[in-house]
Amino acid sequence: xxxxxxxxxxxxxxxxxxxxxxxxxxxxxxxxxxxxxxxxxxxxxxxxxxxxxxxxxxxxxxxxxxxxxxxxxxxxxxxxxxxxxxxxxxxxxxxxxxxxxxxxxxxxxxxxxxxxxxxxxxxxxxxxxxxxxxxxxxxxxxxxxxxxxxxxxxxxxxxxxxxxxxxxxxxxxxxxxxxxxxxxxxxxxxxxxxxxxxxxxxxxxxxxxxxxxxxxxxxxxxxxxxxxxxxxxxxxxxxxxxxxxxxxxxxx
Amino acid sequence: xxxxxxxxxxxxxxxxxxxxxxxxxxxxxxxxxxxxxxxxxxxxxxxxxxxxxxxxxxxxxxxxxxxxxxxxxxxxxxxxxxxxxxxxxxxxxxxxxxxxxxxxxxxxxxxxxxxxxxxxxxxxxxxxxxxxxxxxxxxxxxxxxxxxxxxxxxxxxxxxxxxxxxxxxxxxxxxxxxxxxxxxxxxxxxxxxxxxxxxxxxxxxxxxxxxxxxxxxxxxxxxxxxxxxxx
Numbered sequence: 001x002x003x004x005x006x007x008x009x010x011x012x013x014x015x016x017x018x019x020x021x022x023x024x025x026x027x028x029x030x031x032x033x034x035x036x037x038x039x040x041x042x043x044x045x046x047x048x049x050x051x052x053x054x055x056x057x058x059x060x061x062x063x064x065x066x067x068x069x070x071x072x073x074x075x076x077x078x079x080x081x082x083x084x085x086x087x088x089x090x091x092x093x094x095x096x097x098x099x100x101x102x103x104x105x106x107x108x109x110x111x112x113x114x115x116x117x118x119x120x121x122x123x124x125x126x127x128x129x130x131x132x133x134x135x136x137x138x139x140x141x142x143x144x145x146x147x148x149x150x151x152x153x154x155x156x157x158x159x160x161x162x163x164x165x166x167x168x169x170x171x172x173x174x175x176x177x178x179x180x181x182x183x184x185x186x187x188x189x190x191x192x193x194x195x196x197x198x199x200x201x202x203x204x205x206x207x208x209x210x211x212x213x214x215x216x217x218x219x220x221x222x223x224x225x226x227x228x229x230x231x232x233x234x235x236x237x238x239x240x241x242x243x244x245x246x247x248x249x250x251x252x
Numbered sequence: 253x254x255x256x257x258x259x260x261x262x263x264x265x266x267x268x269x270x271x272x273x274x275x276x277x278x279x280x281x282x283x284x285x286x287x288x289x290x291x292x293x294x295x296x297x298x299x300x301x302x303x304x305x306x307x308x309x310x311x312x313x314x315x316x317x318x319x320x321x322x323x324x325x326x327x328x329x330x331x332x333x334x335x336x337x338x339x340x341x342x343x344x345x346x347x348x349x350x351x352x353x354x355x356x357x358x359x360x361x362x363x364x365x366x367x368x369x370x371x372x373x374x375x376x377x378x379x380x381x382x383x384x385x386x387x388x389x390x391x392x393x394x395x396x397x398x399x400x401x402x403x404x405x406x407x408x409x410x411x412x413x414x415x416x417x418x419x420x421x422x423x424x425x426x427x428x429x430x431x432x433x434x435x436x437x438x439x440x441x442x443x444x445x446x447x448x449x450x451x452x453x454x455x456x457x458x459x460x461x462x463x464x465x466x467x468x469x470x471x472x473x474x475x476x477x478x479x480x481x482x483x
Binding site: 144 | 419422426437476
């Protein structure tokens, strides 16, 4: 009945098929991401009212919070792809896991920078050794470790599999780090937006936030497609489908 | 049916342990280096921070902990290196005995050769920084639980980098996120003991983590090694 879904997924994991699908998906995802990002920025920076306590300074959350969500989301995607790559030895999953790492690291870095920009105005300091800040920093190191390990192998596939294993260790480690630093020191406020239960944020502020969240997700999708496409070309250099693409390019 | 010529599991474990310890003992100079490193780093702190004993007393526990960790990191790189170079690690992978157990023995030997000397000199290091004598047993307990944990976690990472040529800085980058909880709990116990508060909770957490790592880390180490050397 619903047989076509696993079949389609199975087909999608073949490099040439994914290369074509990603190529078609990428411009749309990028355009939508830019559009939604601009709408969210307008809503957040112009339409949303200033906060009664923080004035206009709070507006950085329209960048900070979606990026923080993405930093964890991408780690989750990377871990899932790494698991698939190690268990079923699917080449595409290796490429997806490794292509996700730099994007996740970038989002983590943006989260840290915007957070410290906000912190200098609100807390009066660029950096404090608070639990959430520390776990985010550790997350950045996890990403950097995965990237560095991937590039330290000469054989790309072996590097990808090894780094995938490190990503899986990191998945186990993230909650442990989060729990231990929470126990150690906490200053950062708790979540305002909750999946379960009522959120404590004004509706005029939440819609730009959610729009930006969708925009960052789409940007990740677009960026991932681009990276995976070029990685697949490099990895499958000797294969027939790559030669056909190259010949098409030459013919124009 | 068991092959009579195949040595038993206990026998194989003992053989790996004896071989690694003999090798470590033949190169005693390498065993002394991390200890010297720890001594030098610890003696640099008073120069950098000033010799006031109140300040030194407050930071002593943390400094000794971090110094021991760094000294172990220095020696971690060499855990499997010579075995990869002369091919004996491949032989171990082909052996009929479970690889995880053999690697566990290698990690144990490495811990005995590098961490134990550091734990022996730890009271000296702590004394140099005027750590109160009452905190000394807590420091030793924390080190006895934290160093094998670090050796086990480090073993996984060393196995992952086994296929690469130089891995010193890479190991440090990969070990940092893993050792954050270890340092927090060990230092938490020390800080509590120094203020006269109960310190058993963080020590118990360290012990629980160690038990988990003793079971899981050799398995992860074996899996990592098979991935990293699979070509």
